Amino acid sequence: xxxxxxxxxxxxxxxxxxxxxxxxxxxxxxxxxxxxxxxxxxxxxxxxxxxxxxxxxxxxxxxxxx
Numbered sequence: 001x002x003x004x005x006x007x008x009x010x011x012x013x014x015x016x017x018x019x020x021x022x023x024x025x026x027x028x029x030x031x032x033x034x035x036x037x038x039x040x041x042x043x044x045x046x047x048x049x050x051x052x053x054x055x056x057x058x059x060x061x062x063x064x065x066x
Contacts, residue, residue: 001034003056005041008034017041021048035059 001007001015009016009030015037017028028044031037038056045053 001037003034003038003041003058004054005045005056006034006037017044019044019048 005017005019005028007016007018008014012030014030014032015034016030017037017040019026019028019041026044028037028040031040035058038058042053042055042058045055
């Protein structure tokens, strides 16, 4: 996935979100699309890490340097 904390599940054709907090992996669930999973990661990131949490740029254009 292009988003942190998001991966594709080949066997179910769904997107899975997860986050690691204090050395523990937390499964945030399976979602029908990549953006939903990225939003779930963003929400959990804010919950566990506060205002300095990394946020996936869901719905924003991502420019890559050449």
